[in-house]
Amino acid sequence: MRFLEPIWLLTGTGICIPLLIHWWKSRQGAVTLVGTIRFLPKATANQASRHRLTEWLLLAVRCAMILLAAVWLAGPVWQKEKSDKRVKGWVLVPREGIGRNRIAIDSLIHQGFRLHAWEKAFPEIEMGDTAGTAQHRYDHFTLLDAIERRAPAGMPLVLFTPDNVQGFSGPKPKVNRPVDWRLYHDQQPKELASAARLPRKIWLYRDSEKFLRQDQHLAAAIRSLQYYFKDSVQLIHVNDPGRVRPDSNSVLFWLSTRPLPAMTSTGLILQADTTQQSAGRIIWQSASGNDILWQPDPAKNIHRLSVAEDGAGGIASLDDLPERLYWLFQPGSEQQRLTRLEDRIDPSALVDFPSGKKNNATPTQMIHAALPVDSWMTGLLILLFVMERWLRWRKTKT
């Protein structure tokens, strides 16, 4: 048996109180030596024996109650040890996150990891065990602190957690084991799709080979959106400015150094920019901090798209271009997307953990199956309390 909060075991010293009371009462009731007690009625002697027995029972029950309460407060965990040399570590994932990380988890399990649910009791689960997959609010640092004490010493952990920053509150606990913490987006694409509104037509104008690469990137991203949402969005490639006729429900990508032709009615316009001089509202930025998409005039729906060739400042550097395009196409939802991005945990916030480090310590080869002891201990505590009350009543009655 191990304890999650062993400091509470100190409350067990509280048994001094009933012991002192018992000793004091015994001392007060001094023994008087008499010539003989044979003339006392038999009932008195029997009653006295019962009385003394009840006193001792009461003392024992009270001490047991205090000790049990101390153990209960210390958070006992009964661990059944079984030898299993194949276990290389624990994979911890919220039940609702199994589907999102199925491939990675499956791979880890094949390597010898054991799958555990990322919840208070850390039960061992199977891949298909997604019962209770409702969205929970997690406090990952608290759970990490608990798993640090519950998991076998040195056992490597692989954590899969959503990247919502709300789940990372409080101080970061110290861990003495390898922890590979992997974040994933918990937004469900299908849920977004139900409210998705893609433009009916997407015009892609390019008049030179200069922007071929950007053209390919954008076309691929748009096709992926088409495929994913099974939407009948129409992608129209043109190289003649005269044929470009966007309407209010369409998007125009202007990959050209030519100035935009005058258009009476148009939707969203993304114009290639080679100056690298952003102005106005910045919408997209690359990982290196370069501005990729910006809106020079908020009153107009013309955006400037950086088409730098170096790979670091252009759209080619964006791994999540389809998703960004998706959010850009949603009317009025760009700010929401940005907010979502800000709400995500920065993986660098988790660098304190020895993630990916080689574990020098030999991890234990024992599996500790945690068994819940709270319920029967609470029951025992209640039973002892009832017994104590009954003995007290019996003593008072006699």
Added chain:
Amino acid sequence: MQFPTPEILLSLGNIGLAAKMMVDPYLSGINKSRVRGQGQEFSQYRSYQPGDDLRWMDWKMYARSDRYYVRESEMDTSIRIRILIDASASMAYLEGGIRKIDYAKLLAAAMGYLAYRQGDALGLMVLHQDNWESLPVRNDARHLSRFFYQLEQLQTGGLFLSNRFFPQLRSGVPGKEMLLFITDLYQANNETLELLHSLAASKHEVIVFHLMGSRELDMNFGSAATLQDWETAERTDNIQDGDRAQAKENLAHYIGNIRKQLLEKGITYCQLKMDQPLNEGILEFLQQRQKSFI
């Protein structure tokens, strides 16, 4: 007459002195035995009564007065007195600052000193569970000192003398003696009564001084939570008010039964309370001693 209380006597720390303080008031003005008989010192003439021994007829008086007179003189009244003390653990019972055994020592010292002053031979026998201490019956001043010393060294413990020692004990009491037995009469298997009966059957004159405390007789042991038997170490809760009457009745029945059995065997029973002066015990001794010459 004011008699010193047992507390005062015990505070003297000298059992011999305490005995003198107790006994001397009884002996003031009495220096000789009043028992008349055929002694060395002339006492009086009295008329001849049929049955008188003719050897004590004063023929000169007959010649002078033509009447029969018998010459009487002070008789040597020396008798053998042996004091037996029950030294079982229950005699250590404490009440009012006095233990039963201390009261017994004072009583024995007083009666021993009185006997010595009366010219009686004195002996002591202290009964323990598996043995007894015996001081032979003698009549001299040094013997009295030994008697007091033996009393001062007396310790309690264990049960009453086992009955397997009774024959041996009886053989140690030769001839007719006055046996003063000081005890609390607490016995496990009637062994005290058995001993007394056997001694009475041996033609000894036995007087039992039964020591009891007032609270003991009332079965009132104060506010103590627990009572413990001195001899068996058995414990029980203090007696409740509701049970006291029953306990007193049990004790009274026990004492009454013992008294009846003693009287049937011709044994004198005298109950003494520890919070009372010892004069009652001394008077009882004197009365019984006087009777022994009638």
